[in-house]
Amino acid sequence: MPLKAVLFDMDGVIVDTEPLHRKAYFKTFDELEITVSEELYTSFTGASTKRVCETLINEFNLNQTHEEIAKSKRDYFKDYFYNDEEFDLIPGVKDLIQHYFENGIKLILASSATMTTINMVFEKFDLEKYFSGKISGADLKESKPHPEVFLLAAEMSGEPVENCMVIEDSTNGILAAHRAKIFCAAYRSPHSKNQDYTLADTVVSDYEDLQLDKISKYF
Structure with missing residues (x-):
């Protein structure tokens, strides 16, 4: 055949795009003033952004909604996508x-x-x-x-x-x-x-x- x-x-x-997602997430973590371990970040592999944001809210008792956190991450991702010279x-x-x-x-x-x-x-x-x-x-x-x-x-x-x-x-x-x-x-x-x-x-x-x-x- x-x-x-x-x-x-x-x-x-x-x-x-993984390096861009990583940079965008860690920029978001900084904005939220939370410290996410490598182990926790690795556990997010393959998970939807919504699920990651919900996990963060539960894990760190955050006041933000998952939509707000996801928007922040998305904005950073877009910025890296168009401006990161290594991509x-x-x-x-x-x-x-x-x-x-x-x-x-x-x-x-x-x-x-x-x-x-x-x-x-x-x-x-x-x-x-x-x-x-x-x-x-x-x-x-x-x-x-x-x-x-x-x-x-x-x-x-x-x-x-x-x-x-x-x-x-x-x-x-x-x-x-x-x-x-x-x-x-x-x-x-x-x-x-x-x-x-x-x-x-x-x-x-x-x-x-x-x-x-x-x-x-x-x-």
Whole structure:
């Protein structure tokens, strides 16, 4: 079965927004005059902003509402997003996206991020023209490792799952692709800590290794 569609995760695959979220949260903690330990911050991984804010209110007996705290964090995030000079696309990913696009491969973004963040990334880095569909967290009833996001993305591409490939960087994302029975390429970045790649069909550290001539043996 030839490869017809590639389903991209966003965070950790196209961009790495985690350092920006971290800076925005810690700026918010300073504003709230609270000291959040590394252990507590690590426990927030994968949690929604609302849940993080509710945890902070309970943990530190704060008077603010979760909406107020979330707005503060969001404002800081936006500021870093547009002004932090270190924030860029993951090396090699734009060349890979253009390579697939020029070879007629359909591209779908399959992310649990908000559509606002997705659109900010697409606008800043001029990615909109390459993708024929985008899925955000709001489109999903279940989160990874449930396969819903990738099954929806495959459906959006109009291609059967055996003609699709997922690019992921996290344990939960790889497991979701595996459960959807879609070929999964795991991207191992310098930032991927403690992720389990055993269920990935191939693992790369350089996006050049996912060019069509390199992966044709799998399809």
